Amino acid sequence: MHHQANLQPAERSDAPAQTDVSPLKGLYKVEFETPRGKALGVVHAEDGKIRGGSSAFVYIGSYTQDGHSITGKVSSKRHTADSSLPSVFGFDEVTIVFQGAVKGDFAICEGTAAEFPSLAFKAVLTRVAD
Numbered sequence: 001m002h003h004q005a006n007l008q009p010a011e012r013s014d015a016p017a018q019t020d021v022s023p024l025k026g027l028y029k030v031e032f033e034t035p036r037g038k039a040l041g042v043v044h045a046e047d048g049k050i051r052g053g054s055s056a057f058v059y060i061g062s063y064t065q066d067g068h069s070i071t072g073k074v075s076s077k078r079h080t081a082d083s084s085l086p087s088v089f090g091f092d093e094v095t096i097v098f099q100g101a102v103k104g105d106f107a108i109c110e111g112t113a114a115e116f117p118s119l120a121f122k123a124v125l126t127r128v129a130d
């Protein structure tokens with residue numbers, strides 16, 4: 001006699017809804033780095049839009065979120081000519097494609113810039129306000 005196991009998860013109406021997924025939403029401190037250097041800035045993320053900057057650069061982009069996972073694209077453009085604030089990519093204008101994860105008040109991302117695809121980019125976002 002052959003027995004086939006039922007591998008489908010049991011439906012439970014009393015199971016709690018998954019509430020530990022935080023949206024990427026609010027004002028964040030962003031710490032990012034490439035092998036060329038480190039930098040700091042702020043970004044505001046909400047409804048799929050990212051806006052922010054630093055003392056020398058403006059950041060404008062978009063993202064999508066699926067559970068804890070995020071993907072997106074951000075353009076960085078120099079707004080102030082100051083050689084003491086170099087780009088971590090070595091270019092004054094770049095477009096970064098990233099992916100990462102949101103966990104509570106934090107997000108960790110990595111990606112590359114189209115202008116320098118062999119240079120790895122990492123960023124840590126820490127929520128500072130809603």
